[in-house]
Amino acid sequence: MILKRKIYAKLLEWKEESAGTKAIMVEGARRIGKSTIVEEFAKNEYESYILIDFAKKNKTVESYFEQYLDKLDDLFMMLGTYYGVKLIPRKSVIIFDEVQMFPQARAAIKYLVADGRYDYIETGSLISIKDNVKDIVIPSEERSINMYPLDFEEFAWAFGEDQLIEYIKSCFGKKESLERGLHNKAMLLFKQYMLVGGMPKAVTLFLENNKDFSSADVEKRDILKLYRNDIMKIKAQYRSKVLAIYDQIPGLLSKHDKRVVFKEIKEGSYADQYNETFFWLSDSMISNECFLCNDPNVGLSLNEDRTYVKCYMGDTGLLVSHAFDENELLDNEVYSQILNDKLSINEGMLYENAIAQMLVANGHKLYFYTHYSEEKHRNDMEIDFILSNNSKMKYKLYPIEVKSGKRYSVNSLTRFQEKYKSRIGECYVIHPKNLLVKNGIICIPPYMTGCL
Numbered sequence: 001m002i003l004k005r006k007i008y009a010k011l012l013e014w015k016e017e018s019a020g021t022k023a024i025m026v027e028g029a030r031r032i033g034k035s036t037i038v039e040e041f042a043k044n045e046y047e048s049y050i051l052i053d054f055a056k057k058n059k060t061v062e063s064y065f066e067q068y069l070d071k072l073d074d075l076f077m078m079l080g081t082y083y084g085v086k087l088i089p090r091k092s093v094i095i096f097d098e099v100q101m102f103p104q105a106r107a108a109i110k111y112l113v114a115d116g117r118y119d120y121i122e123t124g125s126l127i128s129i130k131d132n133v134k135d136i137v138i139p140s141e142e143r144s145i146n147m148y149p150l151d152f153e154e155f156a157w158a159f160g161e162d163q164l165i166e167y168i169k170s171c172f173g174k175k176e177s178l179e180r181g182l183h184n185k186a187m188l189l190f191k192q193y194m195l196v197g198g199m200p201k202a203v204t205l206f207l208e209n210n211k212d213f214s215s216a217d218v219e220k221r222d223i224l225k226l227y228r229n230d231i232m233k234i235k236a237q238y239r240s241k242v243l244a245i246y247d248q249i250p251g252l253l254s255k256h257d258k259r260v261v262f263k264e265i266k267e268g269s270y271a272d273q274y275n276e277t278f279f280w281l282s283d284s285m286i287s288n289e290c291f292l293c294n295d296p297n298v299g300l301s302l303n304e305d306r307t308y309v310k311c312y313m314g315d316t317g318l319l320v321s322h323a324f325d326e327n328e329l330l331d332n333e334v335y336s337q338i339l340n341d342k343l344s345i346n347e348g349m350l351y352e353n354a355i356a357q358m359l360v361a362n363g364h365k366l367y368f369y370t371h372y373s374e375e376k377h378r379n380d381m382e383i384d385f386i387l388s389n390n391s392k393m394k395y396k397l398y399p400i401e402v403k404s405g406k407r408y409s410v411n412s413l414t415r416f417q418e419k420y421k422s423r424i425g426e427c428y429v430i431h432p433k434n435l436l437v438k439n440g441i442i443c444i445p446p447y448m449t450g451c452l
Helices: 007-017 034-045 059-068 072-083 103-115 152-158 162-174 180-196 200-208 213-232 236-253 271-283 316-323 326-331 334-339 345-361 411-419 446-451
Strands: 023-027 048-053 092-097 119-124 142-146 287-293 304-313 366-373 378-383 385-388 397-402 427-430 436-438 441-444
Touching: 007 023, 007 034, 007 142, 023 034, 023 103, 034 048, 034 092, 034 119, 048 072, 059 072, 059 103, 072 103, 092 103, 103 119, 152 162, 152 180, 152 200, 152 446, 162 180, 162 446, 180 200, 180 213, 180 316, 180 334, 180 345, 180 446, 200 213, 213 236, 213 316, 213 326, 236 271, 236 287, 236 304, 236 316, 236 345, 271 287, 271 304, 287 345, 304 316, 304 345, 304 366, 316 345, 326 334, 334 345, 345 366, 345 385, 345 397, 345 446, 366 385, 378 397, 378 411, 397 411, 411 427, 411 441, 427 446, 441 446
Parallel strands: 023 119, 023 142, 048 092, 092 119, 287 366, 397 427, 427 441
Antiparallel strands: 287 304, 366 378, 385 397, 436 441
């Protein structure tokens, strides 16, 4: 089952505008469907293609790049003969799949693009990790795009709900609530998205097995083991720290403030000791980092404080399987609780993680805000996410509070609004209820997050 993905349109744009002068690199975590979508693109948009899977460590194919890089006629002849494919100038594409496994091929892109005969697509996982690129020069003839697990819109497409998505976008644009029955339908779809997540194989199994969560769960646990095996292969000097954070992500997110307290991970630990850890987890796209920004007057990235960080799982479906073992999922009836609006504190973390996942897929970097009151001896303002319009001339902030329950207060958001009123574009609450606008705050259901 081939799922419709937004990145297909980006590949089309590259082919039409830049394919003759730039290769394109599709970066993303393992098992998110990179190979599937680029091969589907090659089948549909070219007369012929060769897919070289460097994960297979084929010494014969690798030797071609070592022997014939200065004789491209011979290189293309050998590749075409080996794969039984007739390459047609300007009508064929060569795919370097999992190119991080053979960095020499990535370095060769400079010469291959300059030759101009064929187009080149690369896919890679963990490809910008220092160990994988230390011996090569990253080619300037390469454009990179990030690919993520399915976002909510892509998940809805898999269910054939294209019209529902267009209706949601229309209501968001008009700031109107959905018709009640359609709101309920969209919320049910969002809850399924939280539980299944956006890993393509898990989504496909869920659909093909009559919406059976357990079949998707088996696949997700396989992916989690794969990620853990990847961690075990990294440098010993920071392997244990990466493993510690990876294993504790569910526990960290189940806390009220959700941020990483380093001394709780290991006595005497501090943030600087974990720089490589978060670099690895975020660069591999296993996790989504959210940094503190307590002075959002000029620019969020200029004022980020990396000693305060929240670490969300890159895919919420994986978080479900990571947080609960197989028996807990059944015993605690997690699926039933979420589907029937009976969220507990622990399941509430899934809700916030899903919002983080949707914001990242929409191109946003994640920042949060807190304000400590000396008078009250506690935080009196906590904003879950802050977005910006990135304008240098008309800079605007967009604070977001995430509320997994239907009864809540917006005191923090109101105080933040008062403090930074000259800089604020719009304030948002993401809640399980329908869209409404109250006291200048736009309250939207979670399935509208992708519209932000």
